[in-house]
Amino acid sequence: MFNPPKRFLQILFTLALLVLTSAACSTLPEWSLPQPKTLSATPTPADARFQAVESALRAAIAGREDVLAFLIYQVRIERVDFSEDSTMALVWFALLDPESGETIPGELSLALALQSESSWRIVLQADPDWAEKLAxxxxxxxxxxxxxxxxxxxxxxxxxxxxxxGYRLPWPGGTARRVSGSIGHVLTYKTCPSTCLYAFDFADGTMFPVTAARGGRVKYAVWRWPNGNTEHANYLVIEDTSTTPTTYQVYYHLAQDSIPPELRTPGAPVYQGQFIGNADDTGPSTAHHLHFHVHTNSGYYWGTSVDIVFEDVADNGGRPRTCTEAAQFPDYGAQCARGNWYTSGNYGDDEPPTGDLTAPQAGQIITTPLMAISGWGSDNKGVASMQVLVSWDGTWKPLGAPQTVSPFNFEADLCQVGVPDGPFLLSLAVRDQAGRVSLGMPGQRLLEKNYNCNPEPTPQPCIPGPQQAALFTGPNYQGACQLFDLGDYPNGTALSAVGNDEAESVQVGSGVMVLAYTGENLEGNRAVLLEDVPNLADHPLGANAISSLSVQLRLPPPAPPQIIAPHNQSDLPPTELDSLTLRWSGDEFSKEFRAELNGPGGFYRTLEWQSSLLWEIGVLPPGDYTLAVWARNPAGEARGALNFSVAKVEPPPIARLEALSGVQRTTAMLLRWQALQNEKNIDHFEMQYREDGGEWQGWNRPLQATARQAWFVGQPGRRYEFRLRAVGQKGDAAPFTEQPEVILEIQANCQPDAYEGGDPGDDQFISAAPLEVDEVQDHNLCGLGDEDWVAFPAEAGAAYRISTNPTGGGAAVNIQLFAPDGYNLLGEVRPPDLAQPAALDWIAPDDGIYFIRFTPFDAGLMGSDVRYQARVARLSQVFTPTLVCSSLLLPLIWVLVRAYLKAKRQPLR
Structure with missing residues (x-):
C-alpha cells in the first residue's frame, strides 16, 4: 500500500486549496442566484462598506424559508444609510418579481446591519431581536x-x-390600475406590520392621477418634497365626519406640487371622484405608486388602518388582493383580478344635492321647548345625510342628529340647545354620497322663540333640608305641612301639624330616609321612602295612612352579595360525594340575607332571611345549579347569583407502557404506551424511571394527552426501569404500578463504523472521509460526542442537497457545511427529533473541496446500532458559470485530496 510521508501529504493538500482559491486565470462571474431566496443584481457603489453589507445581507436571507417575502420575491438593495460612527446601517431594499424582474411598487423593506469586529451582522424583521435593535x-x-x-x-x-x-377606487372611472400589495404590508414584506392590515398599494408604472375615494374635508396636506425624495413623502389626509367614528383617508407618496392649491388648506371640502394629486414615490418607496388606507386617529396623519370595502370591486366583498396574496393567504380573500388590474368606477359627482324644510313655517312663534321639524333631500347619486342648522348669533350650529331618510321629521329641544327667546334662523345642509354639500342655505327661514326655559320655582311653605323630611296634607306638596328632623315620631301628637292618617305627599331630604308606619309606635305596615312621593295614593302605603314615622340618616342600598364558588375539602370543584357549605359575603350596609338554590330535575331549596353568611346544604346530586342570594337593609334589596356544577365521580384514566426488556446497542430508547380506561378524560401522562435499581424519579418532559410514545436517552452501561400513569383533567390519577413496566439495559461498549480507522479517524476535517457526489456512506455514532467528517468536491454554481437518513438506534444527526478552509461555516440544519432525517440545500459559490460535519442530535446519543446514511446529491443546475482554471483542475485536485484523506485515516507505520 502507498503510504506517503505525512509532511508530503500536508504540503500537497495545501497546494490543492491554493489552486482552488486562486483568481489568476480568469474572473468568476458576479454573484447571482436566480431563486426566490436570493438578491437580484444590485449596482455596487464604490464604498467598500456597501459591498460588505450587501454580502452579509446575501448570506442572511439565504435559506430563510421562515420569511415568505424571500420565498416569493427577489431582493434588490436600494440604498444603505450608515451611522456617523459606521457601527450601524439601515439597509433599504425593494422586492422584485422573480419571473419578470419588475420592481413591486410599495414601501421599501428594511433590514439592520450591525458592525461586529470585522464583519456585519444582519438583523431581519423576522429575527427575535428585531424590536430591540430597531429601538x-x-x-x-x-x-x-x-x-x-x-x-x-x-x-x-x-x-x-x-x-x-361607500369607497371607490382612487383613480378616474373607466381606467385600470394594478394592486401591488394589500395584506402583504403585514403578512409578507412587513413594511408597516402594526398599522397596515387594511392598506392598499396601487400602481401602473406612471405618475397616474389620484381621485378621492370618498368625500370629506382636508385634514392635512404636504406637497413640497421633490419627486423621488427618499426621506419625506407628500400626502393628503381627508377627514370624513359622516362616519361614526370620524375616519381619515391617507393618500401617500404623492408627487411634488400635484395637490391642487384649493386643497392645500385644512377644512377645504373634497368630494368623491375629485382630482387630488398625482402618484409618485416620495418617501420610503420602491416605485411610483399610491399607498391608501383609512384610520380613526384624529391627532396625526398616520394611524392604524380600519377595514373598508370598495363599491366598484367585486372580489372578496370589495377588497382588492394580488393573486400572490390570494394564493398565500386565502383566509383574507381568495379572489384576485387577472394580472392584478382593477378598473375604477369612481366617476365623481359634479351635481350638488338639493333639499328644503317643510316645517315649521317661516315667521312661526315657538311657545314650547319642543319644535317639530320636517324636510327632504335629493341627489342623483344618493343622499348621505341632512343636517338641520340653527343660528341666533351669526353662527350656524347643528340642531338634532343628522337625518339619513328623506323625507324626515323629528322634534328638537330648543332649551337644550340654548336658543334664547327672540328671533332665530333655521336652515338645512344636505350631503350626498360623494361628499358634496348643497349650495346656499336651503329652507332658510326666520322664526321666533317665546318660551322661558328657566321659570322661577313656585315657593313652598315647607322645604326640607338635606337631613329633614316634610309631610303634606294635600297631593303635590300642597296643603298644611310639617318639617321633621332626625328622630322618631310615634303618634299623632308628634304629627300635630299634619295629624294622624292625614298625609297625602312626602318630601325626603338628600341625606335621610323616612320609615313610615301605618300604626302608632312605629308598628304596622312599613315603607322606606328614599325619594319624594308627590301622591301617596299612587304608593303601596296609600294616602292618609301614616300614623308614625322615623327619620334616619340615609343608608345606601346594599351591594349584590358576592357568592364564593363552592369547593370540596381538597379545594377542588365539588362532586356528588362532597358535603357542601355555600358561602357569600356582603358589604357593610347589608343587614340580612336569604337564598334560593335551583338544580337538576326540579331541585329547589330556600333559606329565609337571616344574618348568617353561610348555608350548610349537604350532599347534592350531580348537575348544574344556580345559587341566588339577596341582601337587604331599610333602603332596599340587592341580588347576586352564581352558577356552579356538581361533578359526577368518574374513575381515573388508566394507561400502561408496552412491555419491553433486554439489552440494546443504543442509548436512545423508544417507549410506547396505550390508554386502557377513560381515555377521553386524560389531561397528560406522568412517567417515572430509575437507574441501576436506584430511587424512582420523575421524568420532567411534558407528555400531552395525545402522546403515545417518547424517546428517552440514557447512558451506556446502565440499566433503566420505567413506569407510567395517566392524569385526568381534574387531576385524578391512579397510583403508579409497584413493578416496572419496561426494563432495558444499554450495552457499555460499541463497534465503530468503517471510517473510524486511524487516529483521529474521521473526527476532524483534516482526516475527513472522502464522499463522492451521489454516493451513500454508512456511519454510526460510537462513543459519547462522536462526530463524523466527510469531504466532497463541488463545482461553482451547482446545487447540492446534503442529507442524512437514520437506519437504526434512533439515529439523528446535525449537519454543518464548512468552506474549503474547514473553518468557515456555510450552513447548518438540525433534524426535528430522534430517528428523523435532515437535509440542507446549498449552491456552491466556487469550485472546491468542502467539508461536512455530522454531530449527534442529542449529546447522549451513541451506540453500535445508532446508524445513519450520509449522502451529497447534485440537484438541477441553477446557472452555468464561466469555465475557469480551477474548474479544469478540480477532478485532478479531487484525486489528490482523496489520496491524502485516505492516507490520513491509515495508521502510520
Whole structure:
C-alpha cells in the first residue's frame, strides 16, 4: 500500500486549496442566484462598506424559508444609510418579481446591519431581536415616526370589527390600475406590520392621477418634497365626519406640487371622484405608486388602518388582493383580478344635492321647548345625510342628529340647545354620497322663540333640608305641612301639624330616609321612602295612612352579595360525594340575607332571611345549579347569583407502557404506551424511571394527552426501569404500578463504523472521509460526542442537497457545511427529533473541496446500532458559470485530496 510521508501529504493538500482559491486565470462571474431566496443584481457603489453589507445581507436571507417575502420575491438593495460612527446601517431594499424582474411598487423593506469586529451582522424583521435593535437605532439615522412604523407588532383582525363602506377606487372611472400589495404590508414584506392590515398599494408604472375615494374635508396636506425624495413623502389626509367614528383617508407618496392649491388648506371640502394629486414615490418607496388606507386617529396623519370595502370591486366583498396574496393567504380573500388590474368606477359627482324644510313655517312663534321639524333631500347619486342648522348669533350650529331618510321629521329641544327667546334662523345642509354639500342655505327661514326655559320655582311653605323630611296634607306638596328632623315620631301628637292618617305627599331630604308606619309606635305596615312621593295614593302605603314615622340618616342600598364558588375539602370543584357549605359575603350596609338554590330535575331549596353568611346544604346530586342570594337593609334589596356544577365521580384514566426488556446497542430508547380506561378524560401522562435499581424519579418532559410514545436517552452501561400513569383533567390519577413496566439495559461498549480507522479517524476535517457526489456512506455514532467528517468536491454554481437518513438506534444527526478552509461555516440544519432525517440545500459559490460535519442530535446519543446514511446529491443546475482554471483542475485536485484523506485515516507505520 502507498503510504506517503505525512509532511508530503500536508504540503500537497495545501497546494490543492491554493489552486482552488486562486483568481489568476480568469474572473468568476458576479454573484447571482436566480431563486426566490436570493438578491437580484444590485449596482455596487464604490464604498467598500456597501459591498460588505450587501454580502452579509446575501448570506442572511439565504435559506430563510421562515420569511415568505424571500420565498416569493427577489431582493434588490436600494440604498444603505450608515451611522456617523459606521457601527450601524439601515439597509433599504425593494422586492422584485422573480419571473419578470419588475420592481413591486410599495414601501421599501428594511433590514439592520450591525458592525461586529470585522464583519456585519444582519438583523431581519423576522429575527427575535428585531424590536430591540430597531429601538436602539439613533433618531438621527431613522426618525421615530418610521421607527414606530417598522416595529414588529402585527395588526390583528378584531372580533366583530366595523367595516366602513361607500369607497371607490382612487383613480378616474373607466381606467385600470394594478394592486401591488394589500395584506402583504403585514403578512409578507412587513413594511408597516402594526398599522397596515387594511392598506392598499396601487400602481401602473406612471405618475397616474389620484381621485378621492370618498368625500370629506382636508385634514392635512404636504406637497413640497421633490419627486423621488427618499426621506419625506407628500400626502393628503381627508377627514370624513359622516362616519361614526370620524375616519381619515391617507393618500401617500404623492408627487411634488400635484395637490391642487384649493386643497392645500385644512377644512377645504373634497368630494368623491375629485382630482387630488398625482402618484409618485416620495418617501420610503420602491416605485411610483399610491399607498391608501383609512384610520380613526384624529391627532396625526398616520394611524392604524380600519377595514373598508370598495363599491366598484367585486372580489372578496370589495377588497382588492394580488393573486400572490390570494394564493398565500386565502383566509383574507381568495379572489384576485387577472394580472392584478382593477378598473375604477369612481366617476365623481359634479351635481350638488338639493333639499328644503317643510316645517315649521317661516315667521312661526315657538311657545314650547319642543319644535317639530320636517324636510327632504335629493341627489342623483344618493343622499348621505341632512343636517338641520340653527343660528341666533351669526353662527350656524347643528340642531338634532343628522337625518339619513328623506323625507324626515323629528322634534328638537330648543332649551337644550340654548336658543334664547327672540328671533332665530333655521336652515338645512344636505350631503350626498360623494361628499358634496348643497349650495346656499336651503329652507332658510326666520322664526321666533317665546318660551322661558328657566321659570322661577313656585315657593313652598315647607322645604326640607338635606337631613329633614316634610309631610303634606294635600297631593303635590300642597296643603298644611310639617318639617321633621332626625328622630322618631310615634303618634299623632308628634304629627300635630299634619295629624294622624292625614298625609297625602312626602318630601325626603338628600341625606335621610323616612320609615313610615301605618300604626302608632312605629308598628304596622312599613315603607322606606328614599325619594319624594308627590301622591301617596299612587304608593303601596296609600294616602292618609301614616300614623308614625322615623327619620334616619340615609343608608345606601346594599351591594349584590358576592357568592364564593363552592369547593370540596381538597379545594377542588365539588362532586356528588362532597358535603357542601355555600358561602357569600356582603358589604357593610347589608343587614340580612336569604337564598334560593335551583338544580337538576326540579331541585329547589330556600333559606329565609337571616344574618348568617353561610348555608350548610349537604350532599347534592350531580348537575348544574344556580345559587341566588339577596341582601337587604331599610333602603332596599340587592341580588347576586352564581352558577356552579356538581361533578359526577368518574374513575381515573388508566394507561400502561408496552412491555419491553433486554439489552440494546443504543442509548436512545423508544417507549410506547396505550390508554386502557377513560381515555377521553386524560389531561397528560406522568412517567417515572430509575437507574441501576436506584430511587424512582420523575421524568420532567411534558407528555400531552395525545402522546403515545417518547424517546428517552440514557447512558451506556446502565440499566433503566420505567413506569407510567395517566392524569385526568381534574387531576385524578391512579397510583403508579409497584413493578416496572419496561426494563432495558444499554450495552457499555460499541463497534465503530468503517471510517473510524486511524487516529483521529474521521473526527476532524483534516482526516475527513472522502464522499463522492451521489454516493451513500454508512456511519454510526460510537462513543459519547462522536462526530463524523466527510469531504466532497463541488463545482461553482451547482446545487447540492446534503442529507442524512437514520437506519437504526434512533439515529439523528446535525449537519454543518464548512468552506474549503474547514473553518468557515456555510450552513447548518438540525433534524426535528430522534430517528428523523435532515437535509440542507446549498449552491456552491466556487469550485472546491468542502467539508461536512455530522454531530449527534442529542449529546447522549451513541451506540453500535445508532446508524445513519450520509449522502451529497447534485440537484438541477441553477446557472452555468464561466469555465475557469480551477474548474479544469478540480477532478485532478479531487484525486489528490482523496489520496491524502485516505492516507490520513491509515495508521502510520
Amino acid at each position: 436602539q437605532t439613533p433618531d438621527t439615522l431613522l426618525s421615530p415616526e418610521l421607527k414606530e412604523r417598522y416595529m414588529p407588532d402585527v395588526q390583528q383582525i378584531p372580533k366583530d370589527h366595523q367595516v366602513f363602506t
